[in-house]
Amino acid sequence: MPILEVESLSVSFKQYKAGFKQVQNQVISNLSITLNAGEILAVVGASGSGKSLLAHAILGILPSNARTSGIIKYAGEILTHARQEALRGKEIALVPQSVNFLDPLMRVGKQVRTSVKSGDAAALQRRVFERYHLRKEVDNMYPFQLSGGMARRALLSTAMVSGAKVIIADEPTPGLDPVVIKEALNNFREFADNGCAVMLITHDIESALKIADKIAVFYAGTTVEIARVENFSGHGEALRHPYTKALWRALPQNDFIPIPGSQPHPSELPTGCLFAPRCSLATSECQVVQPDIRELRDGMVRCIHAN
Template identity: 65%
Template sequence: MPILEVKDLSVSFIQYTSGLRQQNLQVINNLNVSVEKGEILAIIGSSGSGKSLLAHAILGILPNNAQVGGQILYKGKRLTQERQQDLRGKEIAFIPQSVNFLDPLMKVGKQVQTAVNHGDAIAAQRKAFERQNLAPHVEAMYPFQLSGGMARRVLVSTAIVSGAEVIIADEPTPGLDDKVIQEAMGSFRELANQGKAVILISHDIEMALQIADKIAVFYAGTTLEVAPVADFTNDGEGLRHPYSKALWKALPQNGFQPIGGSQPMPNQLPEGCLFQPRCKCFSHECISNRPDTRELRGGLVRCNHAC
């Protein structure tokens, strides 16, 4: 059983347009994804595809004008608002994209210590800082005294010391050099090997492939494919969805083959398949019918023609 499972998630926001007219903007539609203990799930997709919103929905930190549908299950039980509040930072830890999540008025060592739920907080913080190559004196510094890379390593340390069962990392590596990136990825792999579940949100498919067990491909607020990492090889013939194949072939080492068009905005979603305006394989069925997610060859895909 997955430790965390998202079923048909939808997220919309109530907004007001000119003339104070109210509209409901749908930004996530029928999104499905799951992660098991000991597994790293990497979520990739362009900006605006719903990656960070998924993390915020799981944690229950969406803004007040958000409306959420579908189900999010943790250990087989639905994550209600009360459970989200109880589990956040304890059993479900978050490494945010922005370093502004650090308290500017508290020394970073103390901030990491407050995330420790069991055992010696100071010892756990210092061990985590050593693992992240943060010098001992860094614990006495304030966030404004840190470089961007150091601040991100502090955030990673906060999740590590929490003892959480699920760690959600939202773009944890920007601003880090290659050596520190490899060390951070090693920390996530170590956590997974200890039985934790890690959700890694990233634009960097190459980095994700180095560490993940499976890849979820997001597009326009939904999941187009979930595939084992082993399927991202050769010319991508093991992949199921045309968009996944296009992402793979767009990498420089795979021919750098771009596709036309762009991801639609939430208020301009096409009828039928969300990818069909850019797909060379679309048919009348793709225009009139939005496909459901189905299992195929050990993965999941949302496509009428995948085989």
């Protein structure tokens, strides 16, 4: 059952160029994604591909100069701004990419306790801190007294005790030691197995493959492929999009060959397929219009040549 649906989301920012010329930078284009109850959907893609902006669009915390179009639904109903505000931190929790989201003036134990909606807040907070190896002294510390890794564990704790149905975790693990990473990933899996859902935004495809059900691959502000994790095997024969195949082959345990070229900047997106300038399959048709995302072999792909 879909718990969160994003339909044709586009996000752009007005930018001023030299000579006060205004341009509209398209940072997310026509993006659709569904998150089902019981599922972990990993979102992977290069830096600047729009992953955090998608998270912020779902939570309704995009900067005020962002212009958006498209529909986001939660539990089948449209997420209006008022509903986003009412559900934020309650039914939909964010593990933010930046540790600056912690309140600098509140002791971290208290911050975590205030996000508990039902049950014994003090006991839940201590239990989650223990799980993430945060000692008793940490309860009374202020964010500036924490290391980056400790702050990240406090942010994870906040989402875990919130009682949310959906957790959107934006790069939750960098800087954490492997034991804590494993703990956090297991927590996400348990959370989903209890009928909730997780969107796990990460650069770490290998970790994502261990716990996720599906992987959405982002490129230049849109999804090029959504595939089940089982498709990531061998030489990537079961994958659909040339970019996904190339990402898979670029992993150290595979061919470890980087993909030549780089992702286009939002101010200079190609008119046709966004990946065409780097794609060995590109034909003249690919230069004309951006392909729609379509179903293919129990997955989704945005490429006219994929079969």
